[in-house]
Amino acid sequence: MSVGGPHLDSESLRALSRRATEWIARYWARVGELPVLSRAAPGQVLRALPEHPPEVGIAGAGDSWDRVFDDLDRIVLPGLTHWQSPRFFAYFPANISTPSVIGELLGAGLGVQGMLWFTSPACTELETRVLDWMAELIGLPGAFRSTSPGGGGVIQGTASEGALSALVAGRDRVRRAMGAERVRDRLTVYASTQAHSSVIKAAMVAGLADGPDDRRRLRLVDVDGSLAMRPEALAAAIRQDAAAGLVPCLVCATVGTTGTTAVDPIAPIARAIADASPPGVRPWLHVDAALAGSACVCPEFRWMLDGVEHADSVCFNPHKWLLTNFDCDCFFTRDRRGLTRAHTIAPEYLRNAPSESGEVFDYRDWHVPLGRRFRSLKLWLVLRYYGAEGLREHVRGHVRLAALFESWVRGDPRFEIVAPRPLSLVCFRLRHPDDAGGEWSAGDVLNRRLLDALNATGRVFLTHTSVPAAGGARIALRLAVGSVTTREADVAEAWALVREHAGGVLGSSP
């Protein structure tokens, strides 16, 4: 084979794909036996890799695929934390599945760009249709679908990018309504104290916050006992700001917070916004349902989106809990013109007749990036493979397992449940006599030791969060069920380990 290589040679593709597929198949078969949290030390992987790039590669016979696959086993695998392990209970899950992996493979093999409708119509229109399907599946009103006069969906990379797009759109809308000069440096953003850090990051990137702690134009609104945003606190904040001459441009409601899956009440929040906003000002209401949106494929969880008809946009991540590879954030808007107007710039080299006709969607105008992968393929294959009923079964199975785990925790007086569990995340904590509060109290230290002991076993991986409580925030352990391979035995093993190590840390506790 020449140095220039085969590039798109069908024969080498067949051979290599077989080998890589076999490697993945073997990985999947044993992922449950590997230590969930990587035990690699900082620099371990880096040091195992040559300092300089190869001058002559496999194509020039200077290297070999055998050595590449050997390096995958020897260097890469031990450096991975196994998100697909059945006992990965950390953060939120990052689902993959066979149809989704195949969708990624097909998209990679086609290698088209979907920045404009013109650059590959099917890349845009399959995405539009599949997003309409998703909107229907999670029960969004028709106004969020492309078949409505003003709505539609788009795949973004992450919910972080979705929050930024919403902020950019909200700022643009209020600026147009009020006049740019009148609102300059007077625009404000609202989210609860429990909102994801990406809202603060969006404010930083958009220039509404000078840093993560800057609250000049960003309000983190108080929450109630279930850690949901208090609409009356939101209204008060907007009113107080308005009195100071400030103008709201974005409110982000979180449906399923990262800390505890708390659910902000959308309808009361929408009413609070309408009541409190200055005359003529219509801030953008964005709903971040990154994890919880997936659960809404089941009718019994759709209450979480009650009032979503008042939102301007809503996003959720099938790449978390709906069997679809990262990256796949489904972002829906009722105001696609408002969204695209804020993101559009049309240099000559991108102009084309279909775009100018206004008949087509150019998705590059729906977010920051210009180039776009054919990401709807994987979602399409997931939906065709599982169907609505398969997705519901997937979600319900995890919720059932989380409920079971919660019942075990509640049955052991050494523990307490520290937040409501609407879905598949259980937040719990070892009780401690010194729980009067204060960060890093003796109780926090105890729970942190329990977490470290659990993760050191290699059999499970859990993470922690900080939960507001009377007398100060407290550390809680999070057990997030949602890995595609998790079964009851895995959750039972986690609980056995929690009990065992609780005994250990309590026994050695001062």
Added chain:
Amino acid sequence: MSVGGPHLDSESLRALSRRATEWIARYWARVGELPVLSRAAPGQVLRALPEHPPEVGIAGAGDSWDRVFDDLDRIVLPGLTHWQSPRFFAYFPANISTPSVIGELLGAGLGVQGMLWFTSPACTELETRVLDWMAELIGLPGAFRSTSPGGGGVIQGTASEGALSALVAGRDRVRRAMGAERVRDRLTVYASTQAHSSVIKAAMVAGLADGPDDRRRLRLVDVDGSLAMRPEALAAAIRQDAAAGLVPCLVCATVGTTGTTAVDPIAPIARAIADASPPGVRPWLHVDAALAGSACVCPEFRWMLDGVEHADSVCFNPHKWLLTNFDCDCFFTRDRRGLTRAHTIAPEYLRNAPSESGEVFDYRDWHVPLGRRFRSLKLWLVLRYYGAEGLREHVRGHVRLAALFESWVRGDPRFEIVAPRPLSLVCFRLRHPDDAGGEWSAGDVLNRRLLDALNATGRVFLTHTSVPAAGGARIALRLAVGSVTTREADVAEAWALVREHAGGVLGSSP
């Protein structure tokens, strides 16, 4: 198979991967025979797809893989513009290759998240090492590598996101140096009139421009006859702004503009910035080498990056011209602390011991998104497969073909070359007596008709740009060589078609 499905079942993966691979292999074998530019009408794909999602999928025996692959052939393929066609000469190329596709497959099958070092150390450290390799391959100084005290590289999605990160970092640096209140609403951004639209979009997103035409805080600096930024015009703009109390925070130099691959002179630009900036102000100098950076694997093209040692960041896209699937923007900085300080926010649920030790890179702090795919795998496989010599041969082959095409154009008196050709993009135009200027002159109309006629053949796809000229901008055709399968016969066919259709439009010209 149960409705819940196999999720990660090794057997179904093997079977489906074989089928998908075969489908791609057959696509690659015939991609050169398909109409390059899709002939789909708006709505054609959308209407061919069911309006509602399937209730029962393949897993529940309500659908079948046969039908999915049939839909791929029947609905999706005719709706694609074939970026991997050997006669795709539009925009810039979007290279893929067998090793890169396999890298995507492996990454999809592993399904890990690289947001923090902690969440999969190998995902971070392989990226760090491969980016160091790339920095070496394109001749960047050591200060851009992770092995230096302050530098390092990261993979971003697109150069658009890279420009936004640079702007956010530049703003943060100047804000810290001067005090936030002192520079509020006084920060300015500079790029040439030929810079990519993503710089303007970054200014919009970051809040420095109210819309694409807002030049309050954004200066598009004049260019010289070769369409490169005039450093003295930059210096004058910065000085004029400084006199008005404004403060520069970002200068974006473009190495290989999208319109014509013009090359802004980095060293003189760096001197202009140093000379003209107000005392104590050190704006961020970002180099956007999205296309041209790939060429710098060849020493003979590295002159384009002369002076890059003065830049704060530089990015280029192996997903354009270096055999690597989209998305893969390599972003290098000499000031990783400045970059990450502007992007960092650390909520409790992401805190972990390695991050707090400061010993590791957490790539989520290098850009907007939090979640991250294992994108370095594909780049690693490309480098190991081709080696440095394979990449150089790839680039040189395309440059040679573009030079050949340019010589043919120069040999035909009906045409003119309208911009210098440093690399693989030829910008040319049919001459017209009415070329005195003005947009959409008769000459422009003639060239637009030539472009439409060429693209209607289905054998080639070219796009156009607008080139500044005495008496007003003119439309030019762009022939961008760079598809991985393009051979001399393809470029010769393009030239034969250009000549033939030039005869047609000239003959019918009024």
